[in-house]
Amino acid sequence: MAFDPLTMLTITIALAAAAALYLAVEWRVVREPCLLFWSAGFALVSVGSTLALLRGSGLLLIGIWFANGLLVTAHWMFMHGVARFTETPIRKVWYSVFAIWAALLLLPGDQAWSKTFLVVNSVLVGALAIGASLLLRPKAKSLGEGAAQLRVVLLGHGIFYLCKTIPALVPGTLIDLAAFRGEIIQISLVEGVMALMLIALSMTGTVRYRREKRIERLASRDPLTSLYNRRALESRAPHLLSGISPASPGALLLIDIDNFKQVNDLHGHAAGDKVLVTLGETILSILPEGALAARLGGDEFIILLSNASSEDILQLGDALRTEFQSVVALQVATPEAVTLSIGASVFEQPPADLAALIERGDIALYESKRGGRNSIRLADNVISMGAA
Known part of the structure; x- marks a missing residue:
């Protein structure tokens, strides 16, 4: 049969x-x-x-x-x-x-x-x-x-x-x-x-x-920039943060776009989306291996690094600001330059939670904004200032 x-x-x-x-x-x-x-x-x-x-x-x-x-x-x-x-x-x-x-x-x-x-x-x-x-x-x-x-x-x-x-x-x-x-x-x-x-x-x-x-x-993933969203960041961050030690410090960079509202007001939200995509692409192009990057929402982005130092943050932040500003200047014209303000934090022990780490970076970001924008501020210390 x-x-x-x-x-x-x-x-x-x-x-x-x-x-x-x-x-x-x-x-x-x-x-x-x-x-x-x-x-x-x-x-x-x-x-x-x-x-x-x-x-x-x-x-x-x-x-x-x-x-x-x-x-x-x-x-x-x-x-x-x-x-x-x-x-x-x-x-x-x-x-x-x-x-x-x-x-x-x-x-x-x-x-x-x-x-x-x-x-x-x-x-x-x-x-x-x-x-x-x-x-x-x-x-x-x-x-x-x-x-x-x-x-x-x-x-x-x-x-x-x-x-x-x-x-x-x-x-x-x-x-x-x-x-x-x-x-x-x-x-x-x-x-x-x-x-x-x-x-x-x-x-x-x-x-x-x-x-x-x-x-x-x-x-x-964030549907616009293809970076991780906040939920994905929170699920992946513990693995990166668990390896933090005095011999291998970690770092956080909280990034905000200066004068982003002018882009939306003068050129529309499509232009604003293009600027956000540009920042996402710029971050990915300079992101070190093993680092995490995400869009928290609006025009706020975050980078988490392991085995980092103040010098590494300075180099990374300056490269990010320079590359982003040069590209955006060709995309949109605004009364004030579209730049980046960055609040950074270096830590030698795994933080209690990611939210506390972000809050610390947010304070540094606020200081960067108040200090003239287009700058990087590390906790209470300025490590790089761009032209206002």
């Missing part, structure tokens, strides 16, 4: 159709382009398996050539979906599989036809599956456990199809595609059902991981 071709093809049709429908529904929710390609691939498998049933009625062109052509196309769609997921362009050489498949129509219908057909089909499907697997190799950023599983499943599926060519090359091996006769064909039908389930589950896990990461990012 398990190796009966009719049974295995019926199971394949049902599983592929279900996977195609599920991935299409998922696409309506998350709008990941890869889902459309994967859904289309499973739909082609379902249609191709249905057509494969017709070979028993003597319709060999439709039941063999056309049905297996849809299988090859389905794997090309799987690969294209992986490419879209990993944002990797597909090499033009992969489009040649369709020309190779079309050339099979020129094969003479002799006794070696089934073997030749099986070899070409297996090589094309195996190459596409392995190619898709290689696109999922670990890169600088993790693609998630689902992608890792999909990579292994596609690799194993591709290797199996390449191994299918070995029996076809052995003299005397029985391979009859018209009647589903031959041990390798029976095994292939079973492997197809197993691979179908594993690939569908892996694809679902792959997209689910990206969706969860996207939700996590939306929950932790």
Whole structure:
């Protein structure tokens, strides 16, 4: 029963159709382009398996050539979906599989036809599956456990199809595609059902991981500047602050934009948003490794550093003020220069809580504002003053 071709093809049709429908529904929710390609691939498998049933009625062109052509196309769609997921362009050489498949129509219908057909089909499907697997190799950023599983499943599926060519090359091996006769064909039908389930589950896990990461990012990032929001800062700060000691002091920089109201009043809130984005980009460009930066709200930003000193704060603050002012001066014109006031605090012990640390920085920031703006004030001491 398990190796009966009719049974295995019926199971394949049902599983592929279900996977195609599920991935299409998922696409309506998350709008990941890869889902459309994967859904289309499973739909082609379902249609191709249905057509494969017709070979028993003597319709060999439709039941063999056309049905297996849809299988090859389905794997090309799987690969294209992986490419879209990993944002990797597909090499033009992969489009040649369709020309190779079309050339099979020129094969003479002799006794070696089934073997030749099986070899070409297996090589094309195996190459596409392995190619898709290689696109999922670990890169600088993790693609998630689902992608890792999909990579292994596609690799194993591709290797199996390449191994299918070995029996076809052995003299005397029985391979009859018209009647589903031959041990390798029976095994292939079973492997197809197993691979179908594993690939569908892996694809679902792959997209689910990206969706969860996207939700996590939306929950932790300021939507305008892409810096952490206050909630994310409060959850990540304890780890950074726990390593603070006299040998490795920490520092906080509380940053406020001078004359920001003039930007909104004279040029509108779109211009104000652009200034905020500029500050966020400037902070990210100079942020030391291991430091945290966040937008607290409005035009107030914060940077937390470990292993810092007054000299480090001076260098970082001056670089931030200089870079920001030079860029903004080209974006908007205001009666008074759009600059930065910074209140800083250096500490040698982990603070009781982040709020107390921010309050201390806020006092220094107020002193910076009152002292003429465009300056950096460290607690009760001025460590840098810019031109008012």
